[in-house]
Structure formats: structure tokens, C-alpha cells
Amino acid sequence: MLYTIDHVTSQQLTNPLAAAGPGPSAAGGIRVAGLVKTYERTTGREIVRTHALEQVDLHVAPNEFVSLVGPSGCGKTTVLKVIAGLLDPTSGTVTIDGARVTGPGTDRGVVFQQPALMPWLSVIDNVTLALRFAKVPKRERVPRAERYLALVGLADFHDHFPGELSGGMQQRVGIARALALEPRVLLMDEPFGALDAITRQHMQTELVRIWEDERRSVLFVTHSLDEALLLSDRIVVMERGRVAASVDVPIDRPRTRLGLLEDPAARRLRASLEEML
Numbered sequence: 253m254l255y256t257i258d259h260v261t262s263q264q265l266t267n268p269l270a271a272a273g274p275g276p277s278a279a280g281g282i283r284v285a286g287l288v289k290t291y292e293r294t295t296g297r298e299i300v301r302t303h304a305l306e307q308v309d310l311h312v313a314p315n316e317f318v319s320l321v322g323p324s325g326c327g328k329t330t331v332l333k334v335i336a337g338l339l340d341p342t343s344g345t346v347t348i349d350g351a352r353v354t355g356p357g358t359d360r361g362v363v364f365q366q367p368a369l370m371p372w373l374s375v376i377d378n379v380t381l382a383l384r385f386a387k388v389p390k391r392e393r394v395p396r397a398e399r400y401l402a403l404v405g406l407a408d409f410h411d412h413f414p415g416e417l418s419g420g421m422q423q424r425v426g427i428a429r430a431l432a433l434e435p436r437v438l439l440m441d442e443p444f445g446a447l448d449a450i451t452r453q454h455m456q457t458e459l460v461r462i463w464e465d466e467r468r469s470v471l472f473v474t475h476s477l478d479e480a481l482l483l484s485d486r487i488v489v490m491e492r493g494r495v496a497a498s499v500d501v502p503i504d505r506p507r508t509r510l511g512l513l514e515d516p517a518a519r520r521l522r523a524s525l526e527e528m529l
């Protein structure tokens with residue numbers, strides 16, 4: 253069911269089912285249609301089923317920044333894993349720029365809550381390895397890895413091993429690795445959750461800067477409405493394995509934290525979203 257909320261007009265609430273239908277940019281961006289995912293687990297002689305995704309239809313237009321919010325357990329990570337090609341759906345399809353997703357690929361930069369680094373590789377080798385998989389020419393790999401590691405504030409840690417870094421620093425290596433692919437699509441699952449407040453703000457600013465520089469489709473999971481409002485063109489609210497609402501963020505860029513706090517439209521939007529969660 254779609255929510256009806258006071259401050260959001262009906263045009264801003266798009267019908268999630270209609271969103272899956274063909275439109276002018278039907279082929280572009282990320283398109284999730286009729287996604288169902290049931291996890292099955294055997295305990296003794298019983299099969300336990302969890303209906304993680306009941307029916308998810310979602311479109312992220314080319315170059316659009318969409319945040320995905322919703323209570324814990326509503327299926328956000330599952331959606332991202334299916335789009336990343338790391339998890340097979342029970343039914344439904346995912347296409348990226350019109351091509352069906354059947355497995356992982358370097359067309360998608362993925363950042364999960366845990367960075368999944370190779371512990372036996374140095375920081376820079378973790379990034380260049382991903383670039384090798386992406387068939388980036390050899391001579392470009394190190395300079396590109398260096399550029400993105402500098403951007404996440406790890407210029408002095410190239411030769412360290414993941415085990416020698418704090419959790420937040422490891423997470424930033426994972427972010428650098430995903431960004432260095434310069435992918436058409438970025439999938440980020442609470443990527444800044446483990447970072448301290450200052451680093452988090454810095455990473456938010458950098459992410460917007462990169463996205464504005466070189467547009468790409470971003471699907472960004474966050475617990476923070478403030479973060480979603482700061483970053484996104486649109487916020488999709490999930491609830492119990494479904495898309496409950498899709499709300500445009502009609503706030504001019506560049507946005508600042510303070511500006512959002514002072515902007516009455518932003519405050520109304522935030523209050524509406526908060527009511528839904």
C-alpha cells in the first residue's frame with residue numbers, strides 16, 4: 253500500500269508498480285521488476301522460510317541518486333545484494349542499462365556494511381586487484397587507486413594491511429575500491445555507518461562531488477533521513493519487503509546540513525518521512 257501523507261503531493265508519490273512499466277528511459281539505469289526473495293533454511297527436518305521481499309519494483313534512472321530507507325529487516329540489503337548479482341531472486345528481474353543481471357560484475361561498484369577486503373593484500377593492492385578484474389589497463393591501476401585512496405583520506409596508508417586499520421578506515425578502503433571502478437552504477441549499503449561524524453560528513457561531501465562530476469546511478473541505503481535528504485534526488489521507503497513510497501527531494505543543490513535544517517520544505521519532507529518510518 254502507498255502511504256498518503258500531508259506534505260507530499262500525489263505526483264511525488266509514484267506508484268511502485270507503474271514504475272516498473274516501460275517509460276521513456278525504460279532501458280536505462282537500474283530497473284528492478286517484480287522482485288521476490290524467500291530465504292530458506294533447514295533446521296532439523298523443517299524448512300524455515302523468510303519472505304524477505306514480497307514484491308519490489310524500483311527504478312533508478314540514469315544519473316539519479318536514490319536513497320533506500322526503511323526499518324531494519326524490511327529487505328534493503330536483500331534488494332542490494334540481488335542487484336549486485338550476489339544473490340539469486342526467487343522471482344523477478346534486475347536490469348542495468350537494459351542488460352539482465354545474472355551475477356556480479358564490475359559495471360556495479362558495491363559497498364556493503366562490511367568492506368570484505370583481502371586481508372593478505374595491502375590497501376593499494378586491494379584496490380588495484382579490483383581494477384584488474386575490471387580490465388583497467390595496467391599502467392592506469394596504481395595512479396587511479398592512489399587518487400581514490402587520497403580522496404577517502406588514506407593517502408598515507410597504501411602499504412598497510414587491512415588488519416592494521418580501524419574499522420572505519422577499512423570501510424573507506426572499500427569505498428575507494430568501489431569508486432575507483434568508476435562504475436555506471438553504485439550500490440551502497442549504509443556505507444558510512446561505521447564512520448565517526450566528521451569523517452562521515454567528509455565522505456558525504458566527497459560522494460556528492462564525485463556524483464556531480466561524473467554522473468552515475470546510485471542506490472544508497474541509509475538509516476539516516478538527514479543523510480538521505482542531503483544526498484538524494486529521491487527517497488524510496490521500504491516496508492516489510494515492499495516499496496511503500498517514493499518521494500522526490502525537490503531541494504536545490506548544493507545542499508548543506510545547515511541549509512536543510514533551515515529550509516522549511518526540507519523540514520516538512522523530513523517530518524513526513526519520519527512519520528512513515
Ligand code: ADP
Pocket residue numbers: 291292293302303304322323324325326327328329330331
Ligand atoms: P534490511 O537490510 O532492511 O535490514 P535484510 O534484507 O537484511 O533487511 O533482511 C530482510 C529479511 O530477510 C529479514 O527478516 C532477515 O532476517 C532475512 N534474511 C536476511 N538474510 C538472510 C539469510 N541469509 N537467511 C535467512 N534470512 C535472511
Ligand code: MG
Pocket residue numbers: 328329330441
Ligand atoms: Mg541491511
